Amino acid sequence: MQRRIPAVIMRGGTSKAVFFKESHLPSDPGIRDKVILAAFGSPDPYRRQVDGLGGAVSTTSKVAIISVSSDPAYDVVYLFGQVSIDRPLVDYKGNCGNISSAVGPFAVDEGLVPVTEPVTKVRIYQKNTNKLIIAEVPVHNGIFNEEGDFSIPGVPGTGSKIALRFVDPGGSVTGALFPTGNLRDTVTLAGKKFEVTIIDASNPCVFVKAKSLGLTGAEKEEIENSRELKDLIEAIRANAAVRLGLTSTPEEATVSCQAVPKIGIVSEPIPYTTWANTLVDPESVHLCARMMSMGTLHASFPVSGSISLAAAARIQGTVVNDCLKRNLPEEDILIGHPGGIMPVGVSIDVTPGSPRVTEAVIYRTARRLMEGYVFVPEKFFHAG
Numbered sequence: 001m002q003r004r005i006p007a008v009i010m011r012g013g014t015s016k017a018v019f020f021k022e023s024h025l026p027s028d029p030g031i032r033d034k035v036i037l038a039a040f041g042s043p044d045p046y047r048r049q050v051d052g053l054g055g056a057v058s059t060t061s062k063v064a065i066i067s068v069s070s071d072p073a074y075d076v077v078y079l080f081g082q083v084s085i086d087r088p089l090v091d092y093k094g095n096c097g098n099i100s101s102a103v104g105p106f107a108v109d110e111g112l113v114p115v116t117e118p119v120t121k122v123r124i125y126q127k128n129t130n131k132l133i134i135a136e137v138p139v140h141n142g143i144f145n146e147e148g149d150f151s152i153p154g155v156p157g158t159g160s161k162i163a164l165r166f167v168d169p170g171g172s173v174t175g176a177l178f179p180t181g182n183l184r185d186t187v188t189l190a191g192k193k194f195e196v197t198i199i200d201a202s203n204p205c206v207f208v209k210a211k212s213l214g215l216t217g218a219e220k221e222e223i224e225n226s227r228e229l230k231d232l233i234e235a236i237r238a239n240a241a242v243r244l245g246l247t248s249t250p251e252e253a254t255v256s257c258q259a260v261p262k263i264g265i266v267s268e269p270i271p272y273t274t275w276a277n278t279l280v281d282p283e284s285v286h287l288c289a290r291m292m293s294m295g296t297l298h299a300s301f302p303v304s305g306s307i308s309l310a311a312a313a314r315i316q317g318t319v320v321n322d323c324l325k326r327n328l329p330e331e332d333i334l335i336g337h338p339g340g341i342m343p344v345g346v347s348i349d350v351t352p353g354s355p356r357v358t359e360a361v362i363y364r365t366a367r368r369l370m371e372g373y374v375f376v377p378e379k380f381f382h383a384g
Contacts, residue, residue, distance in 0.1 A: 004373035013098030013364040014154040022067035058294035074125040082259040094203040094260035097303020101364035104135030105144035129172035136163040153340025154300035159365030169202040183317035197318040203304035204261035206240040217267025237263040285336035300339030310344040
C-alpha cells in the first residue's frame with residue numbers, strides 16, 4: 001500500500017525542488033525525513049534516484065517545506081532540505097538561495113499570502129538560517145506571472161524577474177560573519193598550507209585561491225574529472241566544517257555535513273568559456289569563481305555562495321579581496337562562473353573590526369513545473 005502526498009515541483013533559479021506544505025508531512029521529524037527520502041528515491045547506491053522524484057544531481061535533489069507564519073512579521077515559513085542521493089540523509093544545516101526564489105511564487109499560487117499586482121512582496125522566514133528574505137514576486141490575475149524577458153545563466157529561455165532581498169544575512173548558521181574570528185585561516189594538509197577565508201553570509205562558505213590548487217580559475221571539466229583534485233577540495237572543506245563546529249572530524253563532515261560549508265575556488269578575472277561555449281571577457285567580471293556542490297562542480301553558482309563571495313570581496317584582508325584587479329563599484333559585483341556572469345548586490349557596514357552585511361540582493365527566475373501527488377509506500381510512515 002502507498003499513501004499519496006500533495007506536492008509541487010518548482011524550479012527556482014538554477015535548482016529544482018519538491019515543495020510540500022508542512023501540514024501534509026508527518027509531524028515527527030524522523031518519520032518526515034524517511035518519507036522525503038522515499039519520495040526522492042534516496043538513498044540510491046547507483047546515484048540515479050530512479051525510484052523517486054530526485055534528479056540524481058545535487059541541484060535537483062532538494063526539498064522545500066512551507067507553512068503560514070504565526071508571527072505577523074513574516075508571511076510564510078520556509079525550511080530547506082538538501083536530500084542526499086546515496087545516503088539516508090536530509091541536511092537542514094543551510095539554505096539554498098536559488099530555491100528561495102521559488103518560495104514567493106509558491107506562496108502566491110497556493111493562496112498563502114494576500115496578493116497585490118503587479119508585484120507582491122512575500123516576507124519569508126528562512127527557518128534554517130533564522131533570517132528574513134523578502135521576495136518581490138510578479139503577479140497577474142492573482143497568480144504568479146512567470147512570463148518575462150529576464151534570463152539567468154544556466155537556465156534556457158527567459159522569465160519574469162524575481163528580486164530576493166536577504167536582510168542581515170551575516171552569521172546565518174554560525175552566528176558570526178567570520179565565525180573563526182579571522183579574515184583568513186590556514187589549512188594544512190599533508191604538510192602543505194592553504195590560505196582560506198571562512199565566511200558566513202546566507203550560508204557558511206570557505207574560499208581558496210585557484211592558484212594554490214595549481215589551477216588558473218578557468219577550469220571546469222578539469223575539476224569535475226579529477227578525483228584527486230576533488231578529494232583535495234573536499235579535504236579543505238571538511239577541515240573548515242570542523243573549525244566551524246559543525247562536525248567533530250573531517251570524515252564526519254564528508255558523510256553527514258555535505259551541504260555546508262560550501263567551498264569556492266576564486267581567481268582574478270581571466271578569459272574562459274562557459275558550458276555553452278561562450279567566451280567571457282575578463283573585463284566583464286570582477287572575479288572568476290567555481291563552487292562545489294555536494295562533491296561535484298556546480299554548473300553555475302549557488303545564490304548563497306555568491307552572497308558570501310561578494311561580501312568577502314568587499315572586505316580587505318580576505319583571500320577573495322586579494323583576487324581583485326580593480327576597484328569595486330558601489331552597485332553589483334559581477335562573478336564569472338561556469339554558466340556565465342552573475343551580478344550580486346551586497347551592502348556592507350564597514351565599521352573597523354566588525355564589518356556587517358546589511359543586505360544582499362539577487363535576481364532570479366522561477367517556474368511551477370508540476371502539481372499533484374507523490375506516492376510513498378506505507379512502511380515509511382512508521383517509526384523504526
